[in-house]
Every structure is written in C-alpha cells, then in structure tokens.
Amino acid sequence: MNDQDDAAESGMSSESRRKVQVKVCGFTKPEQLHAAAGLGIDMAGVLLWEGSERAVAGDQAARLSAVARDCGVELVGVFVDELPDRVERACAQLDLSVAQLHGDESTEQVRDLSERGLRIWKTLQMSPGFHSDSAREYWQAGAEAILLDAWHPHLRGGTGQKVDWQVAARLCTQGRLILSGGLSGDNAQAAVRMVRPWAVDASSCLEHSPGNKDLEAVAAFVRAARLGLQ
Numbered sequence: 001m002n003d004q005d006d007a008a009e010s011g012m013s014s015e016s017r018r019k020v021q022v023k024v025c026g027f028t029k030p031e032q033l034h035a036a037a038g039l040g041i042d043m044a045g046v047l048l049w050e051g052s053e054r055a056v057a058g059d060q061a062a063r064l065s066a067v068a069r070d071c072g073v074e075l076v077g078v079f080v081d082e083l084p085d086r087v088e089r090a091c092a093q094l095d096l097s098v099a100q101l102h103g104d105e106s107t108e109q110v111r112d113l114s115e116r117g118l119r120i121w122k123t124l125q126m127s128p129g130f131h132s133d134s135a136r137e138y139w140q141a142g143a144e145a146i147l148l149d150a151w152h153p154h155l156r157g158g159t160g161q162k163v164d165w166q167v168a169a170r171l172c173t174q175g176r177l178i179l180s181g182g183l184s185g186d187n188a189q190a191a192v193r194m195v196r197p198w199a200v201d202a203s204s205c206l207e208h209s210p211g212n213k214d215l216e217a218v219a220a221f222v223r224a225a226r227l228g229l230q
Contacts, residue, residue: 192228
C-alpha cells in the first residue's frame with residue numbers, strides 16, 4: 001500500500017469514527033427534554049421568539065435550562081431578529097451554550113455577538129436564488145456553524161420540508177454545517193451518509209403536535225443519524 005492509499009484509509013477511518021451531532025429543536029416540556037437526553041441527543045433547541053408556536057419564556061425556559069444542564073445536553077436558544085444585548089442577556093440568564101439566529105440578521109450582527117464571546121449559529125433558508133456565498137460570509141463573520149433549513153414564505157423553520165442535499169454536501173466542504181429540514185428516522189441515515197454534516201437538526205417531524213415531542217420518533221431519529229457515518 002502506498003502513501004496515498006495510507007492517507008485515504010486514514011481519512012476514511014477518521015470519518016467513520018466521527019460522531020454526527022444530533023440536535024432536536026422546539027422543546028417545551030422539561031420532562032420530554034430529560035427523556036430525549038436519555039435517548040442520546042447532544043443538543044436541545046428552545047424557541048425564544050414569541051412569534052413561534054413552540055415559544056418558551058420565564059419559568060418554563062428556566063426549567064428547560066435546568067434539565068439540559070443536569071443532563072449534560074447543550075441548550076441552543078433560537079432567536080429571530082432580536083437585539084444583540086437581549087441575545088447576550090438571554091444566553092447568560094438561561095446558561096445557553098449557543099445562540100442560533102434564525103431571522104434576517106446581518107453579518108455585522110453575527111460579528112458583534114461573536115466578539116462578545118458567544119457561540120453563534122446562523123440559519124440560512126434555502127430560498128429561491130440561494131447562493132453559497134452567503135454562508136461563507138457568515139462563517140467569515142464568526143459564525144461557528146451554518147444551519148441550513150428549508151425555505152417557506154411565511155414560516156421560520158418547522159416546515160417539515162427538505163433542502164437540496166447536493167447543495168448541502170457542497171457547503172459541508174467549506175465550513176461547519178448543520179443539516180435541517182424535513183429530517184426524521186426515515187431519512188436521517190441517508191442524509192448523513194450523503195451530506196456528511198457536522199450535525200443534524202429536526203423538530204416538526206418528531207412531534208405529535210407543536211412542542212409535544214414524539215419520543216419514539218426522537219429515538220428513531222437519533223439511531224438513524226448515528227448510522228449515517230458507519
């Protein structure tokens with residue numbers, strides 16, 4: 001076996017050992033977050049935008065934060081066009097691991113929040129005319145990851161619609177990517193195998209109703225995602 005073959009085998013081994021990170025978003029019930037942690041999720045998302053039907057605030061958000069901390073799950077706060085000072089305050093109050101910006105936030109806002117020491121993910125919806133240059137600009141501004149989601153003219157996520165996996169796979173070669181949009185136990189293995197994302201994220205496909213998680217569906221999603229890199 002020559003050096004090139006050795007390198008290729010080493011790369012394949014490294015890839016097979018890598019564990020895709022699994023995020024489930026839209027938790028509203030602390031007991032369901034606790035159960036999902038036991039099923040192997042790495043990250044839990046909470047909607048801190050009052051315009052969402054899965055929005056949480058006050059004591060409810062604090063209880064979710066406490067469960068995530070106790071279970072060792074990273075808590076991701078999802079914001080939509082929120083003022084940077086309020087994002088920073090919420091991250092401190094709820095002990096958020098990450099702030100996920102899910103609106104029309106600019107690269108300047110991402111840079112501002114990143115320079116404050118916050119871990120920032122920027123959601124991009126694959127709208128008509130989507131171009132990968134926008135992802136590169138946010139990465140360069142300090143976004144730790146880009147979350148690629150399906151586009152809807154009125155909804156901010158939770159649509160259950162898929163994105164173009166081929167486009168997502170190309171983006172994965174440029175920076176850390178979180179694949180979202182219509183993922184479930186039925187297709188997560190194929191998605192991870194094709195796209196090779198750093199993480200996968202699901203919400204509406206894992207619910208009985210908005211904010212009420214189907215734990216069997218969560219378990220199937222985690223199992224399928226893990227199998228994608230094996």
